[in-house]
Amino acid sequence: MAHKITPRILSGFMELPPHEQLIFNQMKQIIADSYESFGFTELDTPTLELSEILLAKAGGETEKQIYRFNKGDADLCMRFDLTVPLARYVAQHQNELTFPFKRYQIAKVYRGERPQHGRFREFYQADIDIIGSEKLSLAYDAEIPCIIYRIFTKLGLKRFQIHINNRKLLQGFYESLGLAQQTTDILRIIDKTDKIGTENVRLCLQDLGLKETDINAVLSFCAIQGSSENVFSQLKKLSVDNALFSEGLEALEMVVEAMKSLGLPESHFVIDLKITRGLDYYTGTVYETFVPDFPNWGSVCSGGRYENLAEYYTDRKLPGVGISIGLTRFFDLLREKDLLNSLGKTTTTVLVIPMSENEVNQALKIGQELRSEGIKVDVFSTDIKFKNKMAYANKMQIPYVVILGENEVETQTVVLKEMEKQTQHTVPQSKLAPTVRLLCHLRPTAPIIKAF
Amino acid sequence: MAHKITPRILSGFMELPPHEQLIFNQMKQIIADSYESFGFTELDTPTLELSEILLAKAGGETEKQIYRFNKGDADLCMRFDLTVPLARYVAQHQNELTFPFKRYQIAKVYRGERPQHGRFREFYQADIDIIGSEKLSLAYDAEIPCIIYRIFTKLGLKRFQIHINNRKLLQGFYESLGLAQQTTDILRIIDKTDKIGTENVRLCLQDLGLKETDINAVLSFCAIQGSSENVFSQLKKLSVDNALFSEGLEALEMVVEAMKSLGLPESHFVIDLKITRGLDYYTGTVYETFVPDFPNWGSVCSGGRYENLAEYYTDRKLPGVGISIGLTRFFDLLREKDLLNSLGKTTTTVLVIPMSENEVNQALKIGQELRSEGIKVDVFSTDIKFKNKMAYANKMQIPYVVILGENEVETQTVVLKEMEKQTQHTVPQSKLAPTVRLLCHLRPTAPIIKAF
Numbered sequence: 001m002a003h004k005i006t007p008r009i010l011s012g013f014m015e016l017p018p019h020e021q022l023i024f025n026q027m028k029q030i031i032a033d034s035y036e037s038f039g040f041t042e043l044d045t046p047t048l049e050l051s052e053i054l055l056a057k058a059g060g061e062t063e064k065q066i067y068r069f070n071k072g073d074a075d076l077c078m079r080f081d082l083t084v085p086l087a088r089y090v091a092q093h094q095n096e097l098t099f100p101f102k103r104y105q106i107a108k109v110y111r112g113e114r115p116q117h118g119r120f121r122e123f124y125q126a127d128i129d130i131i132g133s134e135k136l137s138l139a140y141d142a143e144i145p146c147i148i149y150r151i152f153t154k155l156g157l158k159r160f161q162i163h164i165n166n167r168k169l170l171q172g173f174y175e176s177l178g179l180a181q182q183t184t185d186i187l188r189i190i191d192k193t194d195k196i197g198t199e200n201v202r203l204c205l206q207d208l209g210l211k212e213t214d215i216n217a218v219l220s221f222c223a224i225q226g227s228s229e230n231v232f233s234q235l236k237k238l239s240v241d242n243a244l245f246s247e248g249l250e251a252l253e254m255v256v257e258a259m260k261s262l263g264l265p266e267s268h269f270v271i272d273l274k275i276t277r278g279l280d281y282y283t284g285t286v287y288e289t290f291v292p293d294f295p296n297w298g299s300v301c302s303g304g305r306y307e308n309l310a311e312y313y314t315d316r317k318l319p320g321v322g323i324s325i326g327l328t329r330f331f332d333l334l335r336e337k338d339l340l341n342s343l344g345k346t347t348t349t350v351l352v353i354p355m356s357e358n359e360v361n362q363a364l365k366i367g368q369e370l371r372s373e374g375i376k377v378d379v380f381s382t383d384i385k386f387k388n389k390m391a392y393a394n395k396m397q398i399p400y401v402v403i404l405g406e407n408e409v410e411t412q413t414v415v416l417k418e419m420e421k422q423t424q425h426t427v428p429q430s431k432l433a434p435t436v437r438l439l440c441h442l443r444p445t446a447p448i449i450k451a452f
Numbered sequence: 453m454a455h456k457i458t459p460r461i462l463s464g465f466m467e468l469p470p471h472e473q474l475i476f477n478q479m480k481q482i483i484a485d486s487y488e489s490f491g492f493t494e495l496d497t498p499t500l501e502l503s504e505i506l507l508a509k510a511g512g513e514t515e516k517q518i519y520r521f522n523k524g525d526a527d528l529c530m531r532f533d534l535t536v537p538l539a540r541y542v543a544q545h546q547n548e549l550t551f552p553f554k555r556y557q558i559a560k561v562y563r564g565e566r567p568q569h570g571r572f573r574e575f576y577q578a579d580i581d582i583i584g585s586e587k588l589s590l591a592y593d594a595e596i597p598c599i600i601y602r603i604f605t606k607l608g609l610k611r612f613q614i615h616i617n618n619r620k621l622l623q624g625f626y627e628s629l630g631l632a633q634q635t636t637d638i639l640r641i642i643d644k645t646d647k648i649g650t651e652n653v654r655l656c657l658q659d660l661g662l663k664e665t666d667i668n669a670v671l672s673f674c675a676i677q678g679s680s681e682n683v684f685s686q687l688k689k690l691s692v693d694n695a696l697f698s699e700g701l702e703a704l705e706m707v708v709e710a711m712k713s714l715g716l717p718e719s720h721f722v723i724d725l726k727i728t729r730g731l732d733y734y735t736g737t738v739y740e741t742f743v744p745d746f747p748n749w750g751s752v753c754s755g756g757r758y759e760n761l762a763e764y765y766t767d768r769k770l771p772g773v774g775i776s777i778g779l780t781r782f783f784d785l786l787r788e789k790d791l792l793n794s795l796g797k798t799t800t801t802v803l804v805i806p807m808s809e810n811e812v813n814q815a816l817k818i819g820q821e822l823r824s825e826g827i828k829v830d831v832f833s834t835d836i837k838f839k840n841k842m843a844y845a846n847k848m849q850i851p852y853v854v855i856l857g858e859n860e861v862e863t864q865t866v867v868l869k870e871m872e873k874q875t876q877h878t879v880p881q882s883k884l885a886p887t888v889r890l891l892c893h894l895r896p897t898a899p900i901i902k903a904f
Contacts, residue, residue: 008505010500013498016496018549021495022493039828041797041799045461046574048465049461050460056457076462092459098797100834112524121500137834137835261814313456314459345550351491360710361710365713368713378491381589381591381592384587
């Protein structure tokens, strides 16, 4: 064939080499295991849905980014998040599902936005949601930050902080100042405090037409910080006479108390009256998660409580609380800062090398014996120079090599080489599996994220 | 909101309820583990690729079925298999990869065909391929059926048979009869033997213009069967004087010998001179896997050896051998015959139920203690009637329920209920984790596929 097509992928699509794929998979596994440890079960919705369904709510920027097309007489979209498919699923199967419905989904979503640094057109989201029927305990709001804590801790991240707030508390506070109408605008400005600074927030609030006394009230409200106990006592001192405020405050107190019961250390969460998580969806607890060493990463895991998951598809009231980890983006940020520990290039533990073609079948047999003991084994059976077979073991970073020559076949032994230590010794074939298992057991394992 | 959109998915897309999703996930996990136990590493390619890349080879039916569209100035396709993306990937990264490259990918592919019984537009394929650079040992051809055997055995399937053949042997045989030109047509007819019967094959071969003696030679060749030893001795008795035939026979003998070294029992494979696996791609060993109890399922796992993985993208010779399991279809066939054992509705082991709101925080704490011991726990914290909390445990089929009332909090105990046995006993909170772990350890586990 003369004409060759240049092999390449679309920009904005992440495709990993094997050694990075291993790390990514391990992260995905830790997230999935953490979700399951809290009672979530996996849901796998189609990548393609009817546009009528996916776009029931979307609009503006999201709609422009969507991969949408026709096939036959169907108007189709690739999913742009995992929340809309969840809403559709729960509404569709509400009579078969058991509530509270705790589902997780770790899957790719698609947004055809202009590719730029750190933005992807295909990326993994790792979502959990707990959906109640009519009512849902606030204890679930407390479980969420504990799940976040478990995940990031298991990934090896030491310094991160989960920010928590309550939308009712905010709404009530602004109502009490007579600023109910401006709340949305105020929240949007406040949300930028960390980016633009308090003085610019003051200017923006002036532009909005707020009185000086109100601005001062807003700014001192937002400045409330410290331990949760301290924050609650300051909030109570404000003596805000507003039912929504009281409801939000009580909810936040209950959630924080439950978080403490769940063992979440105060070092890893903080009440932050400035965070809001968008303005039209969340109605109660909201979360953002920051890595203080890298403030420009923004939130790496966010979510909150909402009143009504599926109002576009059903009249049934389905309150819920959930979070999403932008896994592809988080992986990319860690990789960029060289914060990922290597896991090698394969999950294979042992490479069996026959010295010549004469030992191939015996090598295959030994490989199979190791596999039956739960060990992951590769056998290098192509007949090339021994040196090149060893080069494969080195390049693939396989920790143990089993060498089998004429002599070993005769004496029913093998040469077992520990690649990292560069040591080798002769082992009877009958003792090989327990020996390898012991060595594996003794091998130190590093967390995914490097200490920093 | 007045107008509701009817929640639904596109036809031809499989979406599973939680109890089936659990089974599907477990199947996927067994396949992935089996692939990894043989040294394969995962590759995750984008769902969307440039049409120019994906359609380099495709044509005819495949091209008509593809989900293809434009976004901006890009002409895009959703992948319709995992082989073309692999070819693109290996060609693109050939200088960074270590060969032989053993990759697996278990992922969704898309074909917008007319939906019909047992056909899906979005379905999982579970592929492995071993790609060599320039040369690749026949021992890898022997590993493939052993991997198939491991997977189906671990799934609990007892009666299945891996059919193996060699394309060179066939090509050489037909050449020796002077039928080189008609080989493609003959193979297409022979391939249908099991469906249409020998007499109809004879008629078709007559239509093709074959002489009676040739037809008899073809039919007696195809009728060769029995143990591999028996087949080889019959093939040798044919005294075919053709280099390709000899090469194919020698290869098949080497592969079968290596399969035996790998411990594959003769009960689960058979040399079948009738199978061909399509006509233009495979060049050596070919495989199909049948479940004799369900002949109309056709092959549930197929593949073979090819000369050149990526000829559309590179001049480099990349021989390989691989197989694909049509996982969605296989799952659907098993489900239809009611051959799937239930795994319950969740992976959760324990549900902790606080009797009232007063015990919620203590329940959360106990849940967290169990989790730290590796147990999957759900806490029912919404304040509804106790009866309804128990109903949740029943509906979700959670095997153990931990009940915590005022009395238990005071005495630092819990009531541990074994749901299947309908027994319960009081356990000190400090002994709960080891007790649950022991119970889990003693619980019998069923294979995924029921005995039949």
